[in-house]
Amino acid sequence: MNYNWNWRIFWEASPDGMGTYMDTLWSGLVWTLATALSAWIMALVLGAIVGTIRTMPNRAAARVADGYIELFRNIPLLVQMFLWYFVMPELVPEALGNWLKSRPDAAFVTAVICLGFFTSSRVAVQVSAGINALPRGQKMAGTALGLTLPQTYRHVLLPMAFRIVIPPLTSEFLNIIKNSAVALTIGLMELTARARSMQEFSFQVFEAFTAATLIYIVVNVIVVNLMRFIEKRVAVPGFITTGTAGAGGH
16 A cells, blocks of 8 residues: 555644644534533433333323334434434424524534434433332332322432433443534534545545544543443442443443
8 A cells, every 4th residue: 555644744734724633633522522412411301301201100101202212213313414404494484494504503503403312212211221120119118208209200210210320321422422423414523524624635544534533532431431430439239330331331
């Protein structure tokens, strides 16, 4: 292979006006983290609500929650990204659609909404599994103390369930960071998109994507170790095996 390696390319000026190519990659990392964190907050809130409803005695509400999960979990993420970005502005009133399309951060907002709904369906499954894994005595104890059903969920079941499902939630958080790369298809200049633009401007394809790969690995290692620390701090004896965040499932 006759390839001209140039590892000093990262400190050369980039034609996109962002400084050096390293600055370009750094900007992409910032957008990746901003997208992943914003979408994760949305996914965690929606996933907790839907997952809780899925375990409640009301069968109609549980079926609606099941439908939500099947809808967002079974449609490929790339298709959902295109639907939110290209189709949704055409379905809402014209003025609202034009406003959505003219926003300078339309790609970022769309990516957050898409990743948030997609990941919330997966979080909902984890939350409902955590609640169902609790002994029946937990709910009965709450009722015996005079708590209503919502109070039992709030003060007894959900705190225990979230401590149980931290390992799979760690996996979902890592997934949302990786899935944010799909947003480059709608024009969001996150890390993968910045690496691609660096490759197109400099023709140093191996250096660009090697740097992006290493950055993703470093971010994932930081997240895994952080979540492992949290898992150990909140572990419930008999329910959680500490250190599972780094042992598998990711």
